[in-house]
Amino acid sequence: MRSSALLAAALLALVALLPLSGDAYWLRLGTTMLMYGVLAMSWNFIGGMAGYPSFASAAFFGLGAYAGAVAQKFGVPMGLAWVCAGGAALAFAALLGLALLRLRGHYFAIASLVVAEVLRELVNSATDLTGGGMGLNLPVPHDATVASQAQFFFYSMLGLAAITFTAMLLTTHSKLGFGLRCIQQNEAAADMLGVNTTLYKVAAFMLSGAFAGAAGALYASWVHYIEPPDVFDVLYSIKAIVMVLLGGAGSVFGPLFGAAIFLSLEELVWRNYLQVHTGVLGLMIVLLVLFLPKGVFARAVPRTRKKP
Amino acid sequence: MSALLELKGVTRRFGGLAAVSGVDVTVGRGELIGLIGPNGAGKTTLVNVITGVHPATSGTVRFDGEDITAFKPFQVARRGIARTFQIVQPFPEMTVTENVAAAAVFAGAVRYGSEANAEALQHLRFVGLAEMADKRAASLTLAMRKRLEFAKGLAMRPKLLLLDEVNAGLNATEVDHALSLIRAIAARGITILIIEHLMKVVLSLCTRIVVLHHGDLIASDTPQRIVKDTRVIQAYLGRRYADAESAGANG
Numbered sequence: 001m002r003s004s005a006l007l008a009a010a011l012l013a014l015v016a017l018l019p020l021s022g023d024a025y026w027l028r029l030g031t032t033m034l035m036y037g038v039l040a041m042s043w044n045f046i047g048g049m050a051g052y053p054s055f056a057s058a059a060f061f062g063l064g065a066y067a068g069a070v071a072q073k074f075g076v077p078m079g080l081a082w083v084c085a086g087g088a089a090l091a092f093a094a095l096l097g098l099a100l101l102r103l104r105g106h107y108f109a110i111a112s113l114v115v116a117e118v119l120r121e122l123v124n125s126a127t128d129l130t131g132g133g134m135g136l137n138l139p140v141p142h143d144a145t146v147a148s149q150a151q152f153f154f155y156s157m158l159g160l161a162a163i164t165f166t167a168m169l170l171t172t173h174s175k176l177g178f179g180l181r182c183i184q185q186n187e188a189a190a191d192m193l194g195v196n197t198t199l200y201k202v203a204a205f206m207l208s209g210a211f212a213g214a215a216g217a218l219y220a221s222w223v224h225y226i227e228p229p230d231v232f233d234v235l236y237s238i239k240a241i242v243m244v245l246l247g248g249a250g251s252v253f254g255p256l257f258g259a260a261i262f263l264s265l266e267e268l269v270w271r272n273y274l275q276v277h278t279g280v281l282g283l284m285i286v287l288l289v290l291f292l293p294k295g296v297f298a299r300a301v302p303r304t305r306k307k308p
Numbered sequence: 309m310s311a312l313l314e315l316k317g318v319t320r321r322f323g324g325l326a327a328v329s330g331v332d333v334t335v336g337r338g339e340l341i342g343l344i345g346p347n348g349a350g351k352t353t354l355v356n357v358i359t360g361v362h363p364a365t366s367g368t369v370r371f372d373g374e375d376i377t378a379f380k381p382f383q384v385a386r387r388g389i390a391r392t393f394q395i396v397q398p399f400p401e402m403t404v405t406e407n408v409a410a411a412a413v414f415a416g417a418v419r420y421g422s423e424a425n426a427e428a429l430q431h432l433r434f435v436g437l438a439e440m441a442d443k444r445a446a447s448l449t450l451a452m453r454k455r456l457e458f459a460k461g462l463a464m465r466p467k468l469l470l471l472d473e474v475n476a477g478l479n480a481t482e483v484d485h486a487l488s489l490i491r492a493i494a495a496r497g498i499t500i501l502i503i504e505h506l507m508k509v510v511l512s513l514c515t516r517i518v519v520l521h522h523g524d525l526i527a528s529d530t531p532q533r534i535v536k537d538t539r540v541i542q543a544y545l546g547r548r549y550a551d552a553e554s555a556g557a558n559g
Contacts, residue, residue: 175413175420182410185399192359192397194385194415194464 008253011260016158019151027150031222033263034157035215036243040255041164042211043240048249049177050204051184052101055113055237059096060089060212061219062116062232066123068217069136069226082217089213090206097205101198104187113237120232135227138220153222160218161256164211169252171207180204212240242285248295258295310373312337312468312499313358318367320350320357327353329523330367335468335501340494342510342531343503345520346543351503352394354520355470359391360384372467385415390466392457394473394503400446407445408432408459415464431459435489451482458489462498469493471502475509487513511535519543 018030039057046054068085072078100111123130130136144152171177179200182190191197220226239262247258265284270277313335320328328350335341345351356362358369360381369377376384390411398407408428412418418427432438435455440448448456454474461469471490475483483506490513494500504510510517510531517534519527521543527534534540542550 178406178410178420179414181402182399182414185401186397188361189393189397189399190410190414191381192361192385192391192393193411193460194382195410196382 005253008256011256019154022147024147024150027154029263029267031150031154031157033259034154034161035219036239036263037161037256037259038157038164038211038215039236039240040243040247040259041161041168042208042215044168044244044249044255045171045180045204045208045211046201047208047241048244048255049171049180049184050201052201052204053105053109053241054205054208055109055234055241056093056096056100056115056205056209057212057240058116058232058234058236059112059119060093060209061216061236062119062123062228063092064089064213064216065220065226065231066130066136066216067213069138069220070129072138072221073136078221082214082221085217086210086214089216090210092213093206093209094202096209097202098198101201101205113234116232116234116237120228123228123232130228133228135225135230138224138226140224153218156218157215157222160211160214165256167207167211168255172252176200176203242289245289246295251295254295311335311370312339312372313501314368314370315354315358316368316370318354318357318364318369320353320362321365326523328357328520331520331523331525333518333525333528335499337499338494338497340490340500340502340513340515342514342517343501343520344505344507344510344517348522349520349543350523351520352472353523355391355472355503358384358470359389382414385464386417388465388467389470390415390461390464390468391470392454392461392472392474394476396450396453396457398445398448398453398456400444402445403442404432404437404445404448404456405429405441407456408463411460411463412465415466417465418463428459428463431462434462434492435459436485450477451479451485454478454482454486455489458486458493462493466498468499468501471500471504473503473505475504475506483509507535 015030015033018026039061043054043057046052064085067088068081071081071084076084096115100108103111124132126132179190179195182193182195183197183200187197216231220231243258243262244255245258246261247254247256266281269280269284273280311334315331315333318328318331319326331354343351343354353362357364360376360379360383364377368375371387371389374387376387379387399410405425405428408431409424412424412427413420418424429438429441432441435458437452437455437459440452445453445456457474475486478486487509490500490502502510502513514531517529517531518525519534519540526539526543527537529537538550
């Protein structure tokens with residue numbers, strides 16, 4: 001625990017110092033890593049803590065992106081629009097959770113997978129509000145240089161990651177987190193023990209939705225232009241899960257480590273195997289999950305070997 | 309003083325099958341009551357009806373003066389009915405203490421944290437599991453897991469404890485230990501309803517026994533009279549044995 005905390009602090013310090021390098025490429029990478037981290041941590045609320053394999057991250061992300069963009073279109077200041085987007089995703093998750101969280105296991109996974117597709121079609125057809133398939137442009141501030149913009153969004157994403165991490169830490173050590181662990185271990189037994197399982201699961205889903213939605217809104221402002229297939233991409237759901245698995249499900253720092261590892265792999269593979277990069281990445285994910293199911297930091301050596 | 313638990317005309321159907329039909333049972337405060345019946349008689353279904361896992365199709369369940377027929381399991385638990393499972397249900401990857409603390413926090417309204425842990429440890433001492441407090445629940449033996457179920461049940465601060473075959477799979481020594489535990493719990497003033505296959509256990513413990521057969525309540529009496537009841541003997545051993553028994557008693 002102590003060593004992983006130190007490692008995390010070192011990693012964060014390294015990331016926070018990125019803007020000093022003045023390199024646009026590294027800054028973009030850093031911002032992406034923080035965004036991935038937020039997605040992974042937000043998935044951890046429902047997938048890691050409650051044990052419900054949610055594929056709804058893309059739905060929350062896309063909903064947040066469009067909520068933030070549309071709010072700005074109507075003149076809401078950017079920062080407030082991000083908060084609104086998080087709130088919209090939170091409310092959406094509450095309603096969705098009441099319906100979907102009656103399902104368990106694969107059934108829940110499949111149902112949550114469909115949500116992003118449904119939202120994408122809805123956004124596609126609501127042309128007046130969202131621009132439909134033509135996408136939506138977000139306002140660019142006139143008085144800012146490209147470099148200062150990049151720095152601003154980097155620090156904004158860092159702030160969101162810090163808030164998400166704090167929320168996750170607080171939840172883990174609270175009654176809510178304790179109840180979610182009970183549900184993850186044995187939901188029927190948790191129910192008999194007095195845990196209001198529906199309430200707890202919906203709460204976890206709402207937290208998951210809020211942070212993924214806020215990440216979507218920040219992303220939209222950062223790239224200035226969004227379109228349905230981009231922000232409702234099912235890959236956001238899959239990446240969130242893979243990152244948590246890589247970093248180790250059930251640990252506090254796992255999602256952040258996972259995000260760093262995943263982004264490194266993605267970037268390396270993309271650079272070196274441009275033609276087949278998704279194939280190579282998929283293969284690596286399968287191998288990692290098969291042989292290191294508890295994350296890359298789990299001890300690969302069996303414990304019994306250590307004993308004399 | 310009114311009854312603690314009152315079942316009136318309780319019926320539970322699964323499709324066309326009435327697993328429990330028209331059962332009336334009253335449990336008074338402080339009673340130690342046994343629920344017996346051959347396999348498939350509806351004993352566990354009756355417990356599931358009381359705890360809200362499978363709500364009654366018709367009839368009412370009243371507990372402590374309140375109609376709890378339509379309550380969800382977590383609400384029933386918070387009202388003061390604890391139950392142990394026939395097949396033990398720990399949270400395997402949590403420690404033994406955490407398992408008991410969960411019961412204290414969510415049903416017993418104890419504050420999460422050190423307060424709940426302290427209370428958990430107290431119950432673990434009572435059931436004799438204190439030295440296993442920091443072990444994972446999955447690492448316990450079956451007999452220990454059964455004792456863990458007791459500790460969890462007690463941590464819920466129940467008025468009524470439903471014990472579903474807590475002695476199944478235990479050896480003679482372990483059964484004796486469980487028996488003394490049940491007596492100690494009863495001595496604390498907790499009302500107990502025990503489902504049991506071992507007649508030795510029910511006969512030595514209970515003040516009253518109710519018998520289910522094919523979902524019907526066929527007898528409710530003291531242990532001494534239950535073992536002589538013709539319908540009970542019929543249900544367990546068949547009509548011919550019951551006839552022979554009553555012929556022997558008359559002749």
